Amino acid sequence: MWQHFDHMWTYDALMPKLKPKKSSPTHIAEVCFSCEQPRTLIVDKIHRLPNEGPPEEYTFVHCSSCARPAVFYREDMGDGFDKDSYYRIYPPQERHIGFYLPGNVRQSYEEAVSCELAKTWMACVVMVGRTLEAVCKEFESSSRTIFEGLRAMHSKGIISQELLDWANELRVMRSLGAHATNERIDVSDATDALDFLQAILEILYDLRPKFEKFKRRHEKTQPKSSRVLPAMGKAASS
Numbered sequence: 001m002w003q004h005f006d007h008m009w010t011y012d013a014l015m016p017k018l019k020p021k022k023s024s025p026t027h028i029a030e031v032c033f034s035c036e037q038p039r040t041l042i043v044d045k046i047h048r049l050p051n052e053g054p055p056e057e058y059t060f061v062h063c064s065s066c067a068r069p070a071v072f073y074r075e076d077m078g079d080g081f082d083k084d085s086y087y088r089i090y091p092p093q094e095r096h097i098g099f100y101l102p103g104n105v106r107q108s109y110e111e112a113v114s115c116e117l118a119k120t121w122m123a124c125v126v127m128v129g130r131t132l133e134a135v136c137k138e139f140e141s142s143s144r145t146i147f148e149g150l151r152a153m154h155s156k157g158i159i160s161q162e163l164l165d166w167a168n169e170l171r172v173m174r175s176l177g178a179h180a181t182n183e184r185i186d187v188s189d190a191t192d193a194l195d196f197l198q199a200i201l202e203i204l205y206d207l208r209p210k211f212e213k214f215k216r217r218h219e220k221t222q223p224k225s226s227r228v229l230p231a232m233g234k235a236a237s238s
């Protein structure tokens with residue numbers, strides 16, 4: 001099962017031994033994929049590729065409880081590996097956002113994912129709500145509540161009616177998770193909430209900036225008239 005990492009072992013053998021930095025951890029606290037609980041994971045080896053842009057770090061661990069192995073990945077974006085959070089690459093983690101997110105949004109999102117891995121559903125929806133709150137603060141810094149922030153984002157055209165509806169449901173779910181009500185939050189509620197949150201983040205932070213760039217590129221080469229949508233009912237030529 002290690003063949004996927006063959007190139008890394010080979011590369012490791014050829015590289016001069018890196019002096020272990022004092023900050024190199026001997027164990028990390030992450031959710032074990034096998035125990036499905038937060039565990040102390042013993043570090044067997046840390047392998048760094050300092051010349052990559054950005055420098056990469058691979059941490060080989062095994063669980064202190066069940067002994068199953070895993071590999072975690074971090075990057076050094078200029079302020080040290082410790083500023084990045086661990087992302088599990090073996091066994092592969094299903095949820096991962098590879099595009100830029102503001103620090104507070106990313107931290108809350110990753111906490112929500114950790115709660116999902118640990119099967120703590122109530123905590124998961126609360127962290128989904130916190131991520132949404134961080135998004136609102138990014139776009140509407142004066143908003144005092146998520147509700148106020150979402151409404152302002154909608155009225156400014158930052159989110160569509162559909163996204164507003166999705167986000168509002170997540171806000172309601174977060175309230176249920178955060179307060180001692182009799183409502184139960186189950187696995188479907190939590191995983192669906194994370195799915196909708198991911199879609200919202202993807203539209204706001206990945207697809208929208210990508211589309212703006214795409215549009216600007218094509219505006220330079222195409223006449224404005226060719227970009228007007230054909231009227232309803234008329235046969236479109238293309």
Ligand SMILES: [Zn+2]
Nearest residue numbers: 032035063066
């Ligand atoms: Zn374990």
